[in-house]
Amino acid sequence: xxxxxxxxxxxxxxxxxxxxxxxxxxxxxxxxxxxxxxxxxxxxxxxxxxxxxxxxxxxxxxxxxxxxxxxxxxxxxxxxxxxxxxxxxxxxxxxxxxxxxxxxxxxxxxxxxxxxxxxxxxxxxxxxxxxxxxxxxxxxx
Amino acid sequence: xxxxxxxxxxxxxxxxxxxxxxxxxxxxxxxxxxxxxxxxxxxxxxxxxxxxxxxxxxxxxxxxxxxxxxxxxxxxxxxxxxxxxxxxxxxxxxxxxxxxxxxxxxxxxxxxxxxxxxxxxxxxxxxxxxxxxxxxxxxxxxxxxxxxxxxxxxxxxxxxxxxxxxxxxxxxxxxxxxxxxxxxxxxxxxxxxxxxxxxxxxxxxxxxxxxxxxxxxxxxxxx
Numbered sequence: 001x002x003x004x005x006x007x008x009x010x011x012x013x014x015x016x017x018x019x020x021x022x023x024x025x026x027x028x029x030x031x032x033x034x035x036x037x038x039x040x041x042x043x044x045x046x047x048x049x050x051x052x053x054x055x056x057x058x059x060x061x062x063x064x065x066x067x068x069x070x071x072x073x074x075x076x077x078x079x080x081x082x083x084x085x086x087x088x089x090x091x092x093x094x095x096x097x098x099x100x101x102x103x104x105x106x107x108x109x110x111x112x113x114x115x116x117x118x119x120x121x122x123x124x125x126x127x128x129x130x131x132x133x134x135x136x137x138x139x140x141x
Numbered sequence: 142x143x144x145x146x147x148x149x150x151x152x153x154x155x156x157x158x159x160x161x162x163x164x165x166x167x168x169x170x171x172x173x174x175x176x177x178x179x180x181x182x183x184x185x186x187x188x189x190x191x192x193x194x195x196x197x198x199x200x201x202x203x204x205x206x207x208x209x210x211x212x213x214x215x216x217x218x219x220x221x222x223x224x225x226x227x228x229x230x231x232x233x234x235x236x237x238x239x240x241x242x243x244x245x246x247x248x249x250x251x252x253x254x255x256x257x258x259x260x261x262x263x264x265x266x267x268x269x270x271x272x273x274x275x276x277x278x279x280x281x282x283x284x285x286x287x288x289x290x291x292x293x294x295x296x297x298x299x300x301x302x303x304x305x306x307x308x309x310x311x312x313x314x315x316x317x318x319x320x321x322x323x324x325x326x327x328x329x330x331x332x333x334x335x336x337x338x339x340x341x342x343x344x345x346x347x348x349x350x351x352x353x354x355x356x357x358x359x360x361x362x363x364x
Contacts, residue, residue, distance in 0.1 A: 049181070052188045094150040095189055096196035133196045 006034050006060035006126040007135075010119075011046045014039055015073045016109045017065030023112030024119075031119035034126075042066070043104075044077025048088055051102065055092075058138030061101045061126035065118065068106045078106060098129050142171040142263060143236045144270040145178070145256040147186075153232055154193045156253045160229040161200050165190070165255065166221065166243060167208035168235040175270055177256050178234025180208045186234065186255065212239030218246040225250055278348030278355070284336055286327030291344075293320035299341040 012018040018039045024031060036059075040046055043066025054062045064085055066078030082104045089099035103122060107114050157163055165187045173179025187204035194202035207224060209217040212235030225231065225247055232255040233240040240254045260272040275292045281299075282289060291297045295313035302321030305312035311319050328334050348355075 047181075048185050049188060052185065052192065056188065056192055091150065091189055095193045097192075134192060 004127055004131060006123060006131070007036060007058065008034050008061040008063060008119075008122055008126055009054040009059045010035050010037050010122075011040050011043065011050070011062070011064045012037050013043045013066045013073075013078070014041050016067040016071075016107055016111075017043075017105070017115065019109035020065075020107055020111045020115040023109065024115045025112075027112050029112060029116040031116040032123040034123045035119045042072065042074045042077035043081035044072070044074060046081055046084070048084055048091075051085075051088055052091075055097065055101070055132065055134055058132065058135040060129075060132045060135060061103075061122055063103045063105060063118070063122050065105045065107060065115075068108050071108065082106075097132065097134075100125055100129060101132065142174055142261070143238075143258060144175045144260050144262055144272075145172060145236050145258045147177055147182070147234075147256055148254065150186075150189055150193060153186075153253065153255060154190060154197070157190065157202065157230065157232070158199070160202070162203045162205075162228050163190075164205045164207050164221075164225055164228045164231040166212065166231055166233050166235065166239075167206070168212040168239050169208050170211045170213075171236060172212075172234055172239070172256070173208075174264070176268075178239075180206075183208050183234055186232070190232075212236075213242050215242065215246055218242060222247075276349060277344065277346075279345060281341070284339060284341070285324045286331065286333070286336075288320055288323045288327060290320050290324065293317070293323070299344060 012021060018037065021037055043064050046064050051062050064081050066081050067073065069078060072078045085102060085104040089102055092099050092102055105118050107118070165183050167173070167178045167180060167183030169179060176182060183206040187206040190204045191202050205224060205228065207221055209221065211217050212233065230251040230253065231243065232253050233243050234255045235243065236256065237258040240252060244252050261274045261276060262270055262272040265271045272292050274289060277291055290299060290301055294301055295311050295317060296303055298321065302319060306319035306322055309319055309322050311317040325337065328336055
């Protein structure tokens with residue numbers, strides 16, 4: 001769809017992705033403004049309900065970004081987050097949304113460049129899918 | 142505890158198609174522990190049902206999440222009276238008992254089961270639940286060292302072993318340890334191998350499958 005600019009909510013772990021986004025800023029790396037960052041203490045904090053809420057409020061895509069596997073500050077939070085994301089991708093399919101609208105990424109706080117890449121990758125993917133059908137209801141309300 | 146698993150979202154969405162305002166009623170006892178119908182699952186299902194309706198189109202759906210301490214007691218269900226008066230239908234995230242109690246407590250309400258009730262058992266690892274009791278009505282765990290052959294032996298043998306186990310695993314399902322080997326190990330540990338010489342007579346299955354629902358009465362507390 002031409003001219004469509006998606007809104008993507010990015011739940012970013014304080015210990016890695018959030019710091020990586022910060023680094024991307026310090027490095028003056030450009031990434032799409034479609035990304036709306038929500039800082040969380042650990043990707044394991046991101047419950048199913050939170051992700052569904054983002055979609056209910058009209059997000060076109062949601063990404064959860066946690067530490068590299070094995071490096072979680074809370075041991076297993078990022079592994080749990082990945083499992084939840086996998087479960088939710090199935091639930092999104094049942095709801096009637098494309099599962100590609102939700103993704104899990106792992107990175108470290110030193111990966112500012114990777115953060116910018118992820119932001120571009122996710123934006124392109126979601127832009128290709130077009131606006132979320134749930135967006136309409138939110139805009140009308 | 143009783144263990145259940147969720148029915149598919151598509152099934153519930155289809156059942157709810159005619160309604161615009163519904164309740165999802167969870168249960169904070171067994172169903173919360175087996176992660177099928179506690180507070181979290183009740184809220185998540187309500188959200189998912191509303192989103193499904195928004196995506197698929199049609200009249201909007203309002204799904205109100207409610208949970209009770211135990212769906213199998215009228216005292217707790219009574220607390221829902223006011224809210225349930227306002228809805229057209231309800232999904233019960235209780236076990237089969239919970240669904241039927243909800244139906245009895247609110248005869249005017251159309252209730253849809255949100256779960257498939259599977260077994261009586263317990264968690265054996267995070268995210269894993271296994272059956273431990275067949276509710277046979279006549280416990281024989283004192284003869285078998287506390288391992289139930291009716292439930293845990295794939296053949297339900299009262300007089301085992303069958304001889305088909307290999308490396309301690311059941312020939313029917315190699316994931317399952319041979320219950321009769323477990324029984325033997327337990328009895329040997331306590332020097333009670335002689336119990337294996339006891340030949341169990343045919344079981345009285347009327348205690349498990351009586352005519353109509355089984356019933357327990359405690360006269361000392363009955364009013």
